[in-house]
Amino acid sequence: MNHKKYTFLICIFLLISNSISAHEGGHGIPSKQWELTTNELFKAHFISYENGEVWLMDGNHSIQTFQITDFAEADQKFIKTKNEFIHSLNSRTAIQLGSQSLSIFDWALIGFGILLLSFSVFKLIKQKTVVYLTHGVLGLGVILIVSCKNVNSTKTNNLEVPENNVAEMRAFFERFEDVSTHSDENYLYVSSNGLPDHDMMVGITNWQQQVPIKQNYTGDNSWAIPTHPKMAEHPLSTKTNLLKGAIAVAVNGIPIFNPLNNRGEDANAIGELDNWGGHCGRADDYHYHLPPLHLQDQVGAWNPVAYAVDGFPVYGETTDTLDEYLGKTNPDGSYQYHTIKEYPYFIAGMRGEVQLDPKTKAPENQVYPQPRTQELRPALRPLRGAEIIDFKFLGENSYSLTYSLDSKEYIINYNWDSEDNYSYQFINPDGSSKLETYTPRK
Structure with missing residues (x-):
């Protein structure tokens, strides 16, 4: 056999190798149109079938489960055939x-x-x-x-990473008064009243007339952080996903939302945030949109200031090289996010696996589970030209907010009692005032 023939044989062998080792469908998961017995049609990726349950993932990475009997007969046959094929591949x-x-x-x-x-x-x-x-x-x-x-x-x-040290996580959160934790085999649960121990709201120049009140982030409505995080094969970009709900929880029990608001705008750049990187949502719920680096004064620069809802910790700035998600992998295989000074600030993509709320759609989707808030007052519009210049703690469950508009100062004094009756006094520059009272709907 001469040299040219020998070389040709090697090339053929390598081509055959590449062909046989390629997996079905290439590198993507093929989408399929499904038909339910209700005649409803939708597109999703097949994930798995086990014990009569079918797992599908739609284009927004939301996982949905069905009983196999929910599908039309042709799709039931497809599911069983596909499942047998997958099992045959795994048994090679x-x-x-x-x-x-x-x-x-x-x-x-x-x-x-x-x-x-x-x-x-x-x-x-x-x-x-x-x-x-x-x-x-x-x-x-x-x-x-x-x-x-x-x-x-x-x-x-190799998507496996070390499990979190739950005792260490609990110690970070429980440094703060009014924050408590408990855990099970899958999650660390963080409970708080949603109010930080620092001043709030001062510095906001784009204000929707909401003021911070307590939230019932306790019991079954606590924040859940995975204790066994796993790297995602297809991380979610926070630029095109998760514009609703929290993407992390600060160690002081305050949720951290996407730096983009639900309209896709940088909340910091348009003046929606206070001097601590937070503001109130429509339910008067205080939350951050920026990583709370001010907490390093209490926890130390070498400790995390938050945990993402995929289970990975969030640290301050670093000189280490970061990946496209603003994180890095440590020598022991663990993963952690860091912060930078400009957008996207932190967590450019959700590097860990998360489950999405099937009731939400990208970009306004959110991670599940997510605690509930309860709206007390009607959602209001931005008060153009207003700037919040002062915020005071007046006593137990009692606060005062001052804002400037057209060079005049307005004051909102508000409080609530043990029965959750809320009172708001709106004081005008001329001394006149108006009183409003609210009681949460049960």
């Missing part, structure tokens, strides 16, 4: 080599490379012909290609 024989998995075909390729390398060495010694050195290099190349392919595959598919 593989040989373990250290932490990697080599298929029989990969071993055959390596054997072929070794044979080619040995043959060339033997011929080189016997006949001292340079052409056999080329064959040896080709044989070595086959071995290296197969080895690198498996190393890269191992790196890509």
